[in-house]
Amino acid sequence: MKKIDVNAQALNGEEFTELIRDYASKPQNVILRHALSKTDILTTVSDSKNRVEVQPNFSIEIKTLPVANQKASGRCWIFAGLNVLREVIAKECNLSKFELSQNFVAFYDKLEKANYLLASIIDLIDSEPDDRVLMHLLVNGVGDGGQWDMFRNLVVKYGVVPQSVYEETYQSSNTRYSDQLLNSYIRQFAYEAQKLTHEGKDKKEIDILKEEVLGKIYALLTNSFGVPPTKFDFEYTDKDGKFHVENGYTPVSFFNKYIGEKIEDYVSLINSPTKDKPFMRSYTIDYLGNVIEGKLVTHLNLPMERIKEIIINQLKDGNIVWFGSDVAAYGDRTNGVWDDLSYDFMSAFGFDIKFDKAAMLDYHASAMNHAMVITGVNLKNETATKWKIENSWGDTTGEKGYYIMSSSWFDSYVYQAVVMKKYLTEEELAAYNSKPVVLNPWDPMGTLAD
Numbered sequence: 001m002k003k004i005d006v007n008a009q010a011l012n013g014e015e016f017t018e019l020i021r022d023y024a025s026k027p028q029n030v031i032l033r034h035a036l037s038k039t040d041i042l043t044t045v046s047d048s049k050n051r052v053e054v055q056p057n058f059s060i061e062i063k064t065l066p067v068a069n070q071k072a073s074g075r076c077w078i079f080a081g082l083n084v085l086r087e088v089i090a091k092e093c094n095l096s097k098f099e100l101s102q103n104f105v106a107f108y109d110k111l112e113k114a115n116y117l118l119a120s121i122i123d124l125i126d127s128e129p130d131d132r133v134l135m136h137l138l139v140n141g142v143g144d145g146g147q148w149d150m151f152r153n154l155v156v157k158y159g160v161v162p163q164s165v166y167e168e169t170y171q172s173s174n175t176r177y178s179d180q181l182l183n184s185y186i187r188q189f190a191y192e193a194q195k196l197t198h199e200g201k202d203k204k205e206i207d208i209l210k211e212e213v214l215g216k217i218y219a220l221l222t223n224s225f226g227v228p229p230t231k232f233d234f235e236y237t238d239k240d241g242k243f244h245v246e247n248g249y250t251p252v253s254f255f256n257k258y259i260g261e262k263i264e265d266y267v268s269l270i271n272s273p274t275k276d277k278p279f280m281r282s283y284t285i286d287y288l289g290n291v292i293e294g295k296l297v298t299h300l301n302l303p304m305e306r307i308k309e310i311i312i313n314q315l316k317d318g319n320i321v322w323f324g325s326d327v328a329a330y331g332d333r334t335n336g337v338w339d340d341l342s343y344d345f346m347s348a349f350g351f352d353i354k355f356d357k358a359a360m361l362d363y364h365a366s367a368m369n370h371a372m373v374i375t376g377v378n379l380k381n382e383t384a385t386k387w388k389i390e391n392s393w394g395d396t397t398g399e400k401g402y403y404i405m406s407s408s409w410f411d412s413y414v415y416q417a418v419v420m421k422k423y424l425t426e427e428e429l430a431a432y433n434s435k436p437v438v439l440n441p442w443d444p445m446g447t448l449a450d
Contacts, residue, residue: 032348042332045348050341052406053378056399058388060315061376065090067401068099069394071173074144074450077371078105079392080322081151084373084418085160087320089258094238099163103172104251107225108158109150112290113142114182114217118210120287121190125197125206129190136441137287138190141183144175145448146290148268148322148371148418153294156263159251165232171224178224182217189213265420266322267432269307270299272415272445273358277301277437280428284436285446299445300424300432304411308384310423312377320375320390324368324416324449329353330409336391336398338413339406357412361444368415371449375402384410415445 023029035044064087070079082100090098120137127134171178193206222228234246234254249257270283277283284296302310311321330340330353345352353365360366376388387405395401405414421429439445 028348042330042343045343045345047342047344052337052339052342052386052404052409054335054337054404056388056402056404058376058378058386060312060379061388062315062318062320064320064373064375064390065096065098067390067395068102068392069401070102070392071168071394073106073173073175074448075102075106075175076392077146077148077151077324077449078102078109080371080373080390080449081105081148081155082160083390083392084320084322085155085259085263088262092258093236093244094240095236096239098236101161101163101166103163103168103225104161104166104228105151105154105158106144106172107221107228108154109146109290110142110182110221111214111218112154112292114186115214116290116292117142117186118189118213119292121186121193122203122206122210125193129194133287133441134190138187141179141186143179143448143450145450147288147297147324147448148266148416149295149297150290152263152266153289153291155255155259157291157294159253159255160259161229161232161249161251161254162234162236164235165229166226169225178220181220185213185216185220265422266418267421267424267429268297268299268416268418269310270301270416270445271304271307271357272301272361273303274361275358277439277445279303280431282432282434282436283439283445285439285441285443287441288446296436297446298432298436299416300428302428304414307414307417308410310419311374311417312379312382312384313423314419315374315377319420320373322371322418323374323414324371325410325414326366326368327370327413329366329413333393333397336401336403337406338403338409340409340412341406354412360412364444366413367444367447368449369447371416372403374417383407 032044064083068079068083070076079102082102082105086098086100089095089100117137121134124131124134124137129135129138189209193209196205196209230250232249234249235244237243279301281301283299283301288297314321327338330343331338332342340354354360355365372392373390374387375390377384378386384407386407387410389403389405391398391401391403393401424432
């Protein structure tokens with residue numbers, strides 16, 4: 001076993017004394033210590049000198065429906081995906097207010113993820129619990145998060161319904177404990193399935209155990225989120241006050257009428273400038289998915305300038321954009337602004353939290369963790385200066401729930417954008433459709449938006 005060289009690396013008395021002396025020699029530490037005792041760090045290091053223009057004025061702006069609220073759940077990717085779809089339906093039906101049921105999609109996502117994970121555990125049945133792949137799957141378990149292709153798989157297989165048909169429950173908006181229960185079932189299955197294997201039991205016994213566990217999980221999901229509808233009528237009043245009723249839908253027939261093949265127009269682009277992922281290549285992630293028979297999670301890696309060009313072209317044509325980013329850094333969530341230039345960590349602490357984008361990915365300093373929708377951009381000489389974002393955190397922050405992102409923040413912390421195929425060149429589309437490079441399950445591009 002390798003050990004750290006104690007003599008060379010231990011924090012000794014002389015070094016500790018030097019730390020104290022160096023700290024005391026800098027008068028700004030006293031001021032900073034006083035400030036931090038009463039104020040949060042971001043407020044303390046706020047710097048208005050380079051702050052992005054926060055007035056909600058954009059040269060390209062798509063008027064969209066009121067924001068939704070994912071509450072205490074990690075379903076942002078579902079909210080963002082349904083926000084894209086609802087705009088299509090709202091335009092066709094002349095609606096000023098409309099939501100699709102996020103709970104409906106999330107119900108089947110949890111069920112499919114559970115089945116996917118149980119099948120993955122069986123695939124790795126001979127692995128030790130500390131095998132890196134198996135351990136990664138068990139530690140992460142079934143959560144709320146996801147990616148675009150996972151969303152696509154769900155709506156194609158199960159369809160969509162209006163929120164009025166399948167409303168939120170307390171559990172759907174507060175998923176912590178139902179997730180804990182679900183994952184406890186799955187981890188017990190991993191233990192019991194491996195025990196059966198070690199005892200030389202037939203694989204059929206493991207499959208029977210899997211079905212028993214799925215039954216418990218289905219009951220948990222149904223009790224927590226409600227019985228998903230199989231038939232419904234679509235009733236709505238349009239902008240002109242005219243009432244409509246369309247009878248006899250199933251979730252799939254409703255999806256097929258209003259969306260259908262349009263869902264296949266979208267592809268996922270990523271910006272991962274790391275050495276292991278050359279641009280103009282297609283990538284997928286091992287053991288990442290929900291619907292086993294569905295489309296692989298697939299990304300085309302492109303330079304950020306090209307991704308922004310494609311996004312802007314899509315916005316110019318009046319189409320909003322699903323995207324994924326790291327919202328953990330430089331965020332003013334009260335005023336609804338993400339801007340790295342609005343905070344001066346260097347003067348206060350002598351270092352910044354942002355460094356080279358590729359290095360932040362390689363060294364686990366940043367990765368995608370939240371999905372939203374781009375609805376506008378401000379251009380000066382065809383260069384983006386700020387972006388308008390539709391979030392899913394309710395309407396009490398930002399501009400009624402809409403946020404602003406600075407151009408520099410966008411470049412550093414946006415990792416994924418879902419765009420229409422028609423905006424890609426033939427070469428780019430061919431690269432997307434090529435056999436994808438398979439990345440490790442723990443690759444940063446496999447993180448889930450929640």
